[in-house]
Amino acid sequence: MSRPESGAGTTVLTGAEIVWATLEGEGVREVFGYPGGAILPIYDALRKFPIRHVLVRHEQGAAHMADGYARASGRVGVCMATSGPGATNLVTGIATAMLDSVPIVCITGQVSSKVLGSDAFQEVDITGITLPITKHNFLVTRAEDIAPAIRQAFQIATCGRPGPVLIDITKDAQQSTASFEFAAAAPCAARPHPMLRADSSSIREAIALIHSAERPIVLAGHGITQSGAEAQVIAFAESQQIPVASTLLGLGSFPAAHPLNLGMMGMHGESWVNHAIQEADLLLAFGMRFDDRVTGNLAHYAQNAKKIHVEIDPSEINKNVRVDVALIGDLRGVLDTLLPLLPKRTDTGWLRKINASKGTAAVRDIINLPDNGHLYAAHVIHDIWREAQAAGREQDTIIVTDVGQHQMWEAQYFKHETPRSLVTSGGLGTMGFALPAAIGAKTACPHKDVWVIAGDGGFQMTAAELSTVVQEKLAINIAIINNGYLGMVRQWQETFYEKNYSASPILSPDFVKLAEAHGIAGAHIAKRKDVTLAVTKARTSGQPFLFNFQVEKEDGVYPMIAPGAALHEMVHRPERDPLLETAEDE
Template identity: 40%
Template sequence: MKVILFRHEQGAIHAADAYARVLRRPGITIVTSGPGATNIFTGLANAYMDSSPVVAITGQVPTIMFGKDAFQETDMTGSTMTVTKFNILVRDAKKLAPAFKTAYKISIHGRPGPVLIDVPRDVQDRDVPEWSGEELEVPGLYKNIPEPDLTLISMAIKLLLEAERPVILVGGGVYWSNATDEVLKLAEMLQIPIVTTLPGKNAVPNNHPLVMGPVGMHGRLEADAALANSDLVLALGTRFSDRTVCNFKEFQKDRKIIHIDIDKSEIGKNVKPTIGIVGDVKKALQLILKLIPKAMVKNERFLNWLRNIRETFEKHVDELGNKVPGFAPWKVLKTIRQVAPPDIIVTTGVGSHQMWCEIHWQVCMPGTFITSAGLGTMGFGLPAAIGAAFAKPNTPILDIDGDGSFLMTMQNLAVVREHNLPIIVVIFNNTALGLVKQWQTHIYGGRVIASEFRRNPDFTKLADAFNIEGTRPESYEELKISIERAIRSREPLIIDVTLNTEYDIVVPWVKPGQWLINAQQPVGMNVNLVYS
């Protein structure tokens, strides 16, 4: 067993989270009692929102001190009840091994999620008897995952065949189900455009001709147009987040919805489907592929319209990027993508840089884009990159971060140097909490309060303090050379990219409560998003 000592507990649990996402198996974190335990609460909530299997083991005061406000006594099972699939306080050393085995299995069973085991100090001190393989009896937690209902599958196929403008909405559940091949095969068979949620971006190759990209508040124009103009949505492993749907009333108007999800509680929670199928996405799609007729009429007109939007959008942002003095965020990402290998694993912090990645970073291989989607946890990027580096030690790792997000967990650079992890950190330096400032400027009447930094540290000197190389490129060519050299040398590198803040307004942007066709487009662009 290899133990990695982090410099803050939040970093440790984010790393375990990313490790779990990369390998599709639980990541484990161990912390002490009191503040050590409470410091992982955000990480538990993050893993819970993004359905990531993390096993957290926390220290606790001796059982004899329970209820006496002892030093570092904190009710961890009570406080984490809403952000874990399962938690337990182990009072008997004989139950330690069964508790761990049970928690581990629960974390990955069905819809993945975090679990917590709280271990009092006196229980830790006792001898643990030889384990015979038994588990704890936990009624209701090992729910059988039902096989997809064949009658509902047949009904879904009928709707798919009747639809004129069907769209596949890919959520994070497609990745956990390992159903990428099935999604692409069905899309290719029926020539259906694919749009994704932010977690679903990690589940399909973004360079596939049928993949329109992420949809929603900061989705791509062609993806927003696809979903808004669809007459049927096949939704796979998604909870229909408000950031994806934007306007629930409009979404449920004039379209049929087929929702397939392993979690029964998600069916009908946010969106009432025409057909709701509970079961594993991969198995459900395999049944659809087995039963659906092979010869289909392709709807090329709708697809060509969406592709034209994509081409127009790409041409416009490329031309705009060439005119922007200094660094334009989207062009930075495109420059890096040119020299980065297809299997590079990208993690992000949370903020405007993350939304730029949602729109412009091209995921070539599923499983290589790790971000905090549901909770939106600033500081996630660097520790997630560390977790990914331990999961895939021979794969290049890139943390695309913001200055504000990076500073929240940057002390874990010590772990990067200590273990010589070849992690590249690209900091989008806009001296602000970019998304907060964007909302204040464009929604709240320009009242910019507590979202701009009066002064940032010198990130190159900060890198040097950890004995890591830091650089501040002055051109895209210098940026490209720095990335290539870091990948080749397998040495950590921090790149401070000073953005042109005049153009750091993340668009497309569907403002709160508006519908997808009303997306604010890049300056100088006005494409009609209504199909006719």
């Protein structure tokens, strides 16, 4: 049987072939998945199509890979699993993509339609299970419905606020035949989406607020990159001389070295940024959703500030923070409308005031401490950044983090200049995300340097994917920040639970030996002077590399805001660092 060209004429294909033909038509070149009984017809048809399949070691990895693929490239990530346990294993990955609005399409096999609902072997109601964690999902029981469902899934995943879509296809639908024509399966136009009108009174109100603001701040979120509005945000900030603070997922959307960049806000944000937000008289929220990690106690959040919320999802308006003006629509379009209507401003007094207020907050930083022979996680991350910068690879480096202390240190000590250079699970905070997401990122961007930065705890959650790295010959570099604890849990226990380190010390295998068992080169590193050399070696090797960075055990992420505290009530790194004292004792 010959494969039909996309869009050309009608051909009769099996449902399984239609799956691949439709994916091919949608421009899919890579799929992450794991075969099993109810999806075998689809896997049987794979060989006829020019799509690369990456075999994962656990379906959670497949969903994270699709997620990392989408975040790194901006294209839709696709993953596949069989029915039952295969499908349920995807759940954590789907929820991760949902919370961070990442466009992925998940295809699951399902038992035959005639036994649906009968508790057949490996049957699970995955459309029911994933209903609240997908943007939409489909149960397809007929071959002729497959192509329209997949095409509509791609449209839903990418339009408006992106998100995951799941398609559950029964085995009999995969096996039966239907006529296929790619173009004929096109979804009708996306539903009318709430959008701003150019002559809307909201625009006039926004302009008046911007015009009269003396202490405005832009809050830069994930939506900037989702919308492709990086250039517009830079133009806006420069034209109005408005400083820019970022959320965790907003990092990289505004260049870190830009004079107007303040840095990250929120729970582990920079203190001057949080103080500036509390002092501001106007907040311009660009594609961010006032998550509790960036607002602190809502009752005390930015009380002096008027708020303008530019957001594509109307249900986010006034959800957490009451705003004065809502501009509902695609950020790029909104800024294109706004900018020509605003006269340029040149007053830099507000920015100077914020910069002057940095004071010792920046100086007391851990990277500025004298080398005491001990290795801190901040050193490792900072040196990875410095090394990439020195090699001119800064624009071509993607850091994929796991979740916890190292994630916050990454956000603080790696300066992101380019969009999509940081891949991290912000909303769901999924430990185990880093390694599989990095596999997805490297698959999407093979010419970029992809670093996994993971803690010793999170890395062990999905370490099985090391095998996938080797099988797919992916030159991913892995930096394990090993402190022998579930670090963020330990820090909270230290701060809020009287140092009762309940279940937070964690034993790890010898990660270097583990890597070697997979055929991956590795090294233990415990001294700062060894970091840069090792990083260079790994980056230039063209092979996967794993480092076990043995770092200070009881280091903490500072500044931090205690839960329930206001944004300006930050806890700073203790002046006399007990860790340093311990170090000198030895």
